[in-house]
Amino acid sequence: xxxxxxxxxxxxxxxxxxxxxxxxxxxxxxxxxxxxxxxxxxxxxxxxxxxxxxxxxxxxxxxxxxxxxxxxxxxxxxxxxxxxxxxxxxxxx
Amino acid sequence: xxxxxxxxxxxxxxxxxxxxxxxxxxxxxxxxxxxxxxxxxxxxxxxxxxxxxxxxxxxxxxxxxxxxxxxxxxxxxxxxxxxxxxxxxxxxxxxxxxxxxxxxxxxxxxxxxxxxxxxxxxxxxxxxxxxxxxxxxxxxxxxxxxxxxxxxxxxxxxxxxxxxxxxxxxxxxxxxxxxxxxxxxxxxxxxxxxxxxxxxxxxxxxxxxxxxxxxxxxxxxxxxxxxxxxxxxxxxxxxxxxxxxxxxxxxxxxxxxxxxxxxxxxxxxxxxxxxxxxxxxxxxxxxxxxxxxxxxxxxxxxxxxxxxxxxxxxxxxxxxxxxxxxxxxxxxxxxxxxxxxxxxxxxxxxxxxxxxxxxxxxxxxxxxxxxxxxxxxxxxxxxxxxxxxxxxxxxxxxxxxxxxxxxxxxxxxxxxxxxxxxxxxxxxxxxxxxxxxx
Numbered sequence: 001x002x003x004x005x006x007x008x009x010x011x012x013x014x015x016x017x018x019x020x021x022x023x024x025x026x027x028x029x030x031x032x033x034x035x036x037x038x039x040x041x042x043x044x045x046x047x048x049x050x051x052x053x054x055x056x057x058x059x060x061x062x063x064x065x066x067x068x069x070x071x072x073x074x075x076x077x078x079x080x081x082x083x084x085x086x087x088x089x090x091x092x093x
Numbered sequence: 094x095x096x097x098x099x100x101x102x103x104x105x106x107x108x109x110x111x112x113x114x115x116x117x118x119x120x121x122x123x124x125x126x127x128x129x130x131x132x133x134x135x136x137x138x139x140x141x142x143x144x145x146x147x148x149x150x151x152x153x154x155x156x157x158x159x160x161x162x163x164x165x166x167x168x169x170x171x172x173x174x175x176x177x178x179x180x181x182x183x184x185x186x187x188x189x190x191x192x193x194x195x196x197x198x199x200x201x202x203x204x205x206x207x208x209x210x211x212x213x214x215x216x217x218x219x220x221x222x223x224x225x226x227x228x229x230x231x232x233x234x235x236x237x238x239x240x241x242x243x244x245x246x247x248x249x250x251x252x253x254x255x256x257x258x259x260x261x262x263x264x265x266x267x268x269x270x271x272x273x274x275x276x277x278x279x280x281x282x283x284x285x286x287x288x289x290x291x292x293x294x295x296x297x298x299x300x301x302x303x304x305x306x307x308x309x310x311x312x313x314x315x316x317x318x319x320x321x322x323x324x325x326x327x328x329x330x331x332x333x334x335x336x337x338x339x340x341x342x343x344x345x346x347x348x349x350x351x352x353x354x355x356x357x358x359x360x361x362x363x364x365x366x367x368x369x370x371x372x373x374x375x376x377x378x379x380x381x382x383x384x385x386x387x388x389x390x391x392x393x394x395x396x397x398x399x400x401x402x403x404x405x406x407x408x409x410x411x412x413x414x415x416x417x418x419x420x421x422x423x424x425x426x427x428x429x430x431x432x433x434x435x436x437x438x439x440x441x442x443x444x445x446x447x448x449x450x451x452x453x454x455x456x457x458x459x460x461x462x463x464x465x466x467x468x469x470x471x472x473x474x475x476x477x478x479x480x481x482x483x484x485x486x487x488x489x490x491x492x493x494x495x496x497x498x499x500x501x502x503x504x505x506x507x508x509x510x511x512x513x514x515x516x517x518x519x520x521x522x523x524x525x526x527x528x529x530x531x
Contacts, residue, residue, distance in 0.1 A: 005409045010435045019405065020449070021456035034441075036449045049449050052439040068438050078441040085452060088459045089208055090147070 007037070007052075007065075018049075022056060023084050031056045032077045033065060053077035096124075096214075097131055099138050106149065109142050110203060117210045121393075124221035129229060136218045143211045150204035153197050160194045163187070166492050175506050209451045212458075220393040230345050237338035244331045251320045251327070258313045258320070265313070269306035272299045351391050358382045359392075359400070366403040379404055401457065 007017040017035040024031035033056050036049040053074065054065045068074050096116040099109045124132060167187045174180035276299050279292060288296065362382045365375055383404050386392050444452075 004406055008433050010433045012433075018449070018453075019409065020453050021460075038446075048443055049446050050436075050440045051442040051444065051449065052434065052436075053441045054434060054439055065434070067433070067435050071438075074438060074441060081441060085455060088455055 005035075007035070017052070020051065021084075023080055025080050028076075028080075030073075030076075032080055034077075034081055051081070053081065097127060097135060099142065100131070100134055106142065106145050107203065109138070110146055110207070113139065113142060113214065114207070114210060117214065119214065119217055121217055121221045121224060124218065125224055125228065127221075127225070129222065129225050132218060132222055132225060136215065136222075139211060139214055139218070143207070146204045146207060150201055153201040153204070157194055157197050157201070160190045160197070162492060163190055164194070166496055173500065173503055175503065208455070212451075212454060216394040216398075220395060223391060223393055227348070230341055230348070234338060234341045234345060237334055237341065240334050241331060241338065244327050244334065248324055248327045248331070251324045255317050255320045255324075258317045262310050262313045262317075265306045265310045269303050269310065272302040272306070275299050276303065348391060351389070355386065355389060355392055358386060359396070362386070362400060362403070366407050368407075371407055376408060379407060398457075 004016050004018055006014050008014050015037055017037050020034040020036060022031060022033040032053050035052050035054075037052060038049050053068060055068060055073070055077075056063050057066050058064075068077060094112045094115065096112065096119055098104070099112050104112075127135075164187060167183070169184075171180055174183065276296065279288070279296055279299075282288065282292065359382075362379060365371060365379050365382075368375070371379065383400055386400060387397055
């Protein structure tokens, strides 16, 4: 399953991202978006990919993807993702 | 072993799981040789096995957690024990628990990462059911046609027999009449004079003919009645079979019409998805087609998933390459630079492409597509996780309390030991004094 869109990295390069999901935890104001990007040096079908997390914010009525601000936010994004994923797996099974 | 072998009730959960894993690459073509009932049973059994496997996994994981907690609270300080035996027993007990943990970790591995296999298999089985139902309907129609042809042939055969019998009846009736008339002439002669021997012989001969033909006519008439009854039964069967055929043909026609409509809709969908940017109306049209196809029982899961991917891609492409909500088209769009993403601040994990795809499938299943075309928010219940964590914390706290109790007891025993030691030394001093005194 591929849901592709373009993302621009801080080094100015643009790359193709594959959407995974977006999650807004109940008890937080932030909404995270998760997507994957192929590792530069491996394009094969079973190669490694990195899962990215960014946050979605509303600016002038539009939702924009923004960088996470801190290491703490990055850790939180990871925790939200893994706990949600685990819960859905349990519920689906 | 084949996938259908999981229906064997004598197999254990582990054996069934092995069979499922061995057949993880099963495709729709492999399953088409099975009948519908078997495939449905396999589908149910797959769900059953997955439920049991997850329960087993959780059970084993809980045991592993308990052991880890005991091991973590194990005090290896020799001085905390009152004797070498007690120390040895404690180490032995913990070592046994550690061995048990290793064994449990090995046991639990067979239940891990099985969800993708089951998801794929369920999907394949659903798609196979669609094909099998179609094939069964075709076979049923062919079968009906064959039966009808056979019945018609039998009816024709019986009619032909009846005709033949009727022709014979007519012929024999004519013959019988002829001989009867000859006898009538002879009986007329009796009125005038007794019959000669020769005439008497004729009477015997001719009357025998009349009766023989009459018997044959009777037999033929019985046969005609039998064949007529046979025809009636065959015609009843024919009528029933024609009803079945008619019903199946109507069903097949209906399904073909739906298939044609589906194909048309999917073609339109694909046409829209190939566009670089879609208007709001076009996106709405895509959504409507997707909703229609998604609820359609004649479309395979694999097709539906492909459409979903295209739908999401199109919905993203139609905006500015990032997520945006619908805005009033009349308002001027603010010029804004999209945020640049820092790799170091954003990467939360790495994994194999296959794993990521599986994760996507897990999230996609949980999603609902609503009218605003963006992916909806997935609820998480962190409290559930916290409460689970809390119960583990409570367990650890309880064990720590027990440990404190034991430590306190050990201190008391040490104190007693120390007292006894003093007493023994005192006694030894006294003994020395006594000896010295003696």
